[in-house]
Amino acid sequence: xxxxxxxxxxxxxxxxxxxxxxxxxxxxxxxxxxxxxxxxxxxxxxxxxxxxxxxxxxxxxxxxxxxxxxxxxxxxxxxxxxxxxxxxxxxxxxxxxxxxxxxxxxxxxxxxxxxxxxxxxxxxxxxxxxxxxxxxxxxxxxxxxxxxxxxxxxxxxxxxxxxxxxxxxxxxxxxxxxxxxxxxxxxxxxxxxxxxxxxxxxxxxxxxxxxxxxxxxxxxxxxxxxxxxxxxx
Amino acid sequence: xxxxxxxxxxxxxxxxxxxxxxxxxxxxxxxxxxxxxxxxxxxxxxxxxxxxxxxxxxxxxxxxxxxxxxxxxxxxxxxxxxxxxxxxxxxxxxxxxxxxxxxxxxxxxxxxxxxxxxxxxxxxxxxxxxxxxxxxxxxxxxxxxxxxxxxxxxxxxxxxxxxxxxxxxxxxxxxxxxxxxxxxxxxxxxxxxxxxxxxxxxxxxxxxxxxxxxxxxxxxxxxxxxxxxxxxxxxxxxxxxxxxxxxxxxxxxxxxxxxxxxxxxxxxxxxxxxxxxxxxxxxxxxxxx
Ligand SMILES: Nc1ncnc2c1ncn2[C@@H]1O[C@H](COP(=O)(O)OP(=O)(O)OP(=O)(O)O)[C@@H](O)[C@H]1O
Ligand SMILES: [Mg+2]
Numbered sequence: 001x002x003x004x005x006x007x008x009x010x011x012x013x014x015x016x017x018x019x020x021x022x023x024x025x026x027x028x029x030x031x032x033x034x035x036x037x038x039x040x041x042x043x044x045x046x047x048x049x050x051x052x053x054x055x056x057x058x059x060x061x062x063x064x065x066x067x068x069x070x071x072x073x074x075x076x077x078x079x080x081x082x083x084x085x086x087x088x089x090x091x092x093x094x095x096x097x098x099x100x101x102x103x104x105x106x107x108x109x110x111x112x113x114x115x116x117x118x119x120x121x122x123x124x125x126x127x128x129x130x131x132x133x134x135x136x137x138x139x140x141x142x143x144x145x146x147x148x149x150x151x152x153x154x155x156x157x158x159x160x161x162x163x164x165x166x167x168x169x170x171x172x173x174x175x176x177x178x179x180x181x182x183x184x185x186x187x188x189x190x191x192x193x194x195x196x197x198x199x200x201x202x203x204x205x206x207x208x209x210x211x212x213x214x215x216x217x218x219x220x221x222x223x224x225x226x227x228x229x230x231x232x233x
Numbered sequence: 234x235x236x237x238x239x240x241x242x243x244x245x246x247x248x249x250x251x252x253x254x255x256x257x258x259x260x261x262x263x264x265x266x267x268x269x270x271x272x273x274x275x276x277x278x279x280x281x282x283x284x285x286x287x288x289x290x291x292x293x294x295x296x297x298x299x300x301x302x303x304x305x306x307x308x309x310x311x312x313x314x315x316x317x318x319x320x321x322x323x324x325x326x327x328x329x330x331x332x333x334x335x336x337x338x339x340x341x342x343x344x345x346x347x348x349x350x351x352x353x354x355x356x357x358x359x360x361x362x363x364x365x366x367x368x369x370x371x372x373x374x375x376x377x378x379x380x381x382x383x384x385x386x387x388x389x390x391x392x393x394x395x396x397x398x399x400x401x402x403x404x405x406x407x408x409x410x411x412x413x414x415x416x417x418x419x420x421x422x423x424x425x426x427x428x429x430x431x432x433x434x435x436x437x438x439x440x441x442x443x444x445x446x447x448x449x450x451x452x453x454x455x456x457x458x459x460x461x462x463x464x465x466x467x468x469x470x471x472x473x474x475x476x477x478x479x480x481x482x483x484x485x486x487x488x489x490x491x492x493x494x495x496x497x498x499x500x501x502x503x504x505x506x507x508x509x510x511x512x513x514x515x516x517x518x519x520x521x522x
Pocket of ligand 1: 011012014016034036037038039040041042083172212
């Protein structure tokens with residue numbers, strides 16, 4: 001269970017999030033919606049601890065983590081797929097995947113790559129020795145999700161995972177995300193521009209506008225009117 | 234033929250001293266990105282440590298090397314934790330701060346150990362010379378070559394073949410991504426800085442029997458070390474090696490034809506011309522960012 005209470009977050013001195021309050025139940029699926037530049041990425045970065053400064057509270061399974069440094073925080077079982085994918089360009093695919101294993105709650109398994117990621121993304125198996133920087137955008141996106149999976153997370157944060165990707169790969173990625181939630185019981189927080197996918201996959205939503213929560217609730221309360229008011233350009 | 238081979242050996246010897254002096258600097262600059270102007274003084278500390286260990290404790294050079302590596306490394310670790318860590322956001326300030334540390338170290342040594350030249354004796358077992366294919370070579374210079382090569386291999390292994398190295402390379406590429414996968418970037422940087430300064434200390438100790446030891450000795454080495462690193466290309470350990478030995482050979486040949494001073498000047502001009510046409514240095518990794 002993730003509970004965020006009155007969270008504000010800053011880039012330098014400029015406030016990107018204002019008094020955000022929300023919660024996601026175990027095995028929940030929250031879609032974060034909103035126009036460009038409203039603070040969706042800032043919200044995920046604040047959860048991981050990558051903003052310059054935050055105020056307010058973030059509790060994961062009852063434990064306050066807002067003051068914990070990022071590298072310790074992610075060990076509570078947070079997998080992160082950043083916007084722009086965050087693939088390390090000089091690392092091979094294998095090294096990028098290994099990186100995922102360092103944040104495991106059970107450090108005994110650091111460095112072990114399991115086959116489950118290759119079941120989800122078979123293409124990665126052929127690319128193991130390729131440099132991350134030399135992959136296509138779609139391949140990088142699959143690698144980013146696979147890497148987050150290897151942290152063995154309780155909760156995954158995905159920032160626009162289908163941005164700029166060809167339709168059949170989008171479908172595959174969407175399918176994987178839903179399976180993570182349904183079959184593995186992993187809590188998902190998804191930043192998404194595609195309202196249809198959000199409706200199909202998630203259980204709840206939050207719409208951000210200018211850094212604060214404009215609307216939120218169970219996904220069946222996400223009306224066309226809300227979408228029109230807060231997301232149309 | 235004989236004379237050519239002799240020249241090659243001289244060049245290798247100069248090159249291995251350059252590599253020793255530059256290795257720690259190259260690792261620190263290539264990973265943390267700190268331009269460490271105190272590097273020469275860390276070398277100087279190593280040399281004085283060798284002298285002090287012998288003079289006051291009676292430990293001679295070779296058994297003292299591990300202690301010197303650990304001692305100077307620990308000192309570097311403290312410098313990083315207490316001072317440099319706070320300045321990473323302001324690269325210009327780190328240059329000033331390390332320069333300041335260098336000045337302070339010189340003065341502290343002058344006040345405690347005195348300004349006179351100190352001498353460290355060659356390990357007796359290596360005072361002699363060895364004949365390689367008919368060329369008489371000092372055993373100690375061969376020792377330096379072997380140590381430089383070993384330290385390079387060990388450093389390469391740590392950076393490219395261990396989990397620590399993987400973490401270090403991850404932090405270098407993207408600190409945010411690395412920490413969101415559980416890597417403690419601060420700790421990785423402290424350890425790297427400590428390792429780099431430990432190597433500098435080791436270099437100073439090993440070079441000390443060949444040169445006189447003085448508080449100002451670091452200045453020359455830091456210039457040499459920077460030449461090696463810039464020519465080889467930042468972030469390329471391999472480039473550092475090639476660059477050290479190329480500079481060694483060129484210096485050796487020119488010094489043979491002319492003299493040391495002219496050799497230094499010509500080498501500097503060569504480096505400036507190379508950098509003019511290849512500002513990134515001779516070796517860089519080619520990957521799309
Ligand atoms: N590194 C930064 N420094 C300062 N301000 C930033 C930085 N990154 C983003 N911002 C600002 O913070 C605000 C929120 O940005 P954020 O990236 O969270 O938006 P977003 O909702 O994720 O947008 P998008 O849909 O385009 O990804 C924006 O106004 C943006 O201009
Ligand atoms: Mg964003």
